[in-house]
Amino acid sequence: MMEGPVRAVFGFTARGMTRSVKGWLFGLLLVLPWAAALLLRLLIWKGVQVPMGGVTLYGILVLAYVTGFLVPIATLFFGTSLVADEVEGGTLPYLFGRPLRREKIFLAKVAAMTAVLAAGCWLSILGTYLLSMSIDGAGALGREAGTLLGDLATTALAVAAYGALFAFLGLAMKKPLFWGLIIGFGWENLVAWLPGFLKRLTLLFHLHTLLPHSAAPQGVVQQMLASSESRVIALAFLLVYTALFLGLGCVLIRRMEASAAEREEG
Amino acid sequence: MPVYEQGYEAYDGRRNPLGSRWKPLFREEILPYFKKRRFVFLLVLALLPWLYGVALTFLHTQLGDADWAKDLVTKLPVVDEKLVAKLLTNGYDLFLLFIVAIWVGSGLVARDRKDMTLDVFLGRAVTSVQYLWAKGAALGVFLLLFSFLPTLILVIFQVGLTGEAGWLAEHLRVLWGTLLYTAIGPGTLVLFMLALSSMARSPRVVGLAFIALVFFGDMACGVVYAITKVSAVWFFSLSRELTALACLCLGAPPPFASADLHPALVALFFAGLAAASAAVLWARFSRRGVLR
Amino acid sequence: MSVLSVHDIRVKYGSTEALRGVTFEVQGGAVGLLGPNGAGKSTLIKALLGLVPLASGAFSLMGQDSRALGPALRDRVGYVPEREGLRPGTSGVAWVALLGELSGLPRRAAVERAHEVLQYVGLEESRYRNVETFSTGMRQRLKLAGALVHDPALLLLDEPTSGMDPVGREEMLGLCRDIVRQGKTVLLSTHILKDVEALCAQVVILHRGQVQAGVSVEDWTRSEAQHFLVQWEGEGRGEAFAAACGRAGWTAEPRKDGLFKLVLPAGEGPRSVFRVAREAGGAVNRFVREETSLEELFLSALQKNGETHAGL
Structure with missing residues (x-):
């Protein structure tokens, strides 16, 4: 499916992510929900009165932690660094000097980042699901399997959308981290919870629309979802959003090469 | 023609004392930011909540005695230590404080390491202590702008609109409390950013590390609290501790359980963070023979 | 009074000893600090600047102990770093003026002085450009200007001609000669x-953190081994002559068409060569004395340590 050089770019980007300090940090972020679930189990086992069951905990962790924090921060870390690391390390000329279109390099890197982060998030969600759902009994594991599949799919979409956004910012901005924080944590977290139309411009709103936690027994999770939008529209928004920023990123990386060539000629 | 035929001239003028050599570094660190429109815009953004305070001041002082407005004005919050504490530590202001800490603080030492100018600076008659003081003071000035300056402006408006210093005499704690908060809270943040920045060669990595530590810390505390309902877990949250510190300094009631507000705990947090940061800086710079 | 006197300094990076008892003196002029990569040259320079702590030993500048001078020592020393060492986004004159201020010059004097030294190094037309737009040669000259702005007595130049084209290198060396x-x-x-060879009268050779040799270049080229080019005439291709040289304890390196490069110890001369040639059944009809190059000094110094250094 992928031509050889594209596969190579995909491969070394993915390997670099998993072997870097950022990769280790990401790993640490992945296991927090597991620790939370284990803590809940421990408290229940010790007979301590707890404010929620496993299903609610799972819902909160997926909504508030995975989609509201883990995915934005992980994609911010890796997305803004995709090309910046190559520039800082002085390896961009080597990449650009290969007989491979710049857009393909960019897309291969974004694809690698999406694959690695989605796989990591899936691992986190699966572990959380097993550890927290089983608190409410083995039956809950089977009953909420549809929820799990929906969460996995939505998380992958979230990684793709945020990843495209931050990869674009990494190319477009001199201080992508600053803008990424403003947009990813400022705008997204602030506006997504406001009433009115504005929240429809955020990723978080559409992701929450897709997340299938509609029948949580204790109501906490349901309260967090205040969306009456259709899932089809939410899905379409996310796909268009992703495609838009990937397209803009391709345009920028093509221009990045041209301006470098102009400097050399000058 | 060989270039050196332009002639070399010796310098026999005066030299500034050794103790003042940090000043050019401090100046060079601060001035470029004021030339950036985005940074000035950020400063303006940070002052927006304080406009609310100014508006309240105006309403209380100018319309407080008007019959038609009396009922409305008495329902509005008064400008006092409690309001200032809220303005200092609301989520919006803390977020901007962290943004500035990252924007200015992440490059303090990391940029010099990246450009390999650290050895150039320390190869002058500038000691490591002076270098760190210059860099830390630069970040400290910006954090002061985002905390103490708005308070000062509010106080000036309060005194200016009433035409008397009675309010100030009654609420002097607003000034010294904010100064104390700025010295301890943002002051510790300065040390922390210096330490983080000294550990990397890329300001971007420093920024990411700060985000990971601070935001993740807050998130982890939130998750554990949601499960256990034990408020003591917030001890590890920087934003929570800053809020607690502001409330303690200004004598305002905190927006959370007062059991977590014990001064000893808050002091322990900031002392611990400052000590850890100082230890990192010592480890990074004591290898150089110019610490003195 | 020597300008720089280094006595038994040792520097450690963890458990690795980067400098192992380095001792030498610099009376003045230009001194070359030679050594292969990893010899400890940059570490020595950083130690002299106080950028790395000394594990033991001491050094003095102008007869004053460095420990007594403290940071003030660096007001008398100028440093050109090997790599980068420039702040992007700053103009050339602003950068040099900043360095001047850090060395104690008042602001106005620092700016004036920056203009002067930039003119001296030939960057007067580019001084308002940002440093990241400078070519490699211009950057090296800018760094030299930064090292000169406070009029130091001693300049520590770490690979100042690194990456420069031949013309730029010549100009840089010319500047260094004028500075001396x-x-x-x-x-x-x-x-x-x-x-x-082009600049220095004295050379200190470092290898593995130790001084292998510290001599005046002129003294070396006249002493110790003598190098000759001789033209052998006789039967065969000179195998007999080469063997006879070997028996005499000389190094004979055959070149083309009977030409030999001979390395004779001190005390041996042309007469010995003619004698050996006769014994080998031939004669020498051309005899040229070669100046010993610094390269041979360098390799010889390294070989004393029991190894050769490939690639030189």
């Missing part, structure tokens, strides 16, 4: 032997 003519002392750390 102004009465300053230059310690030139480099692995480019030609730069040292």
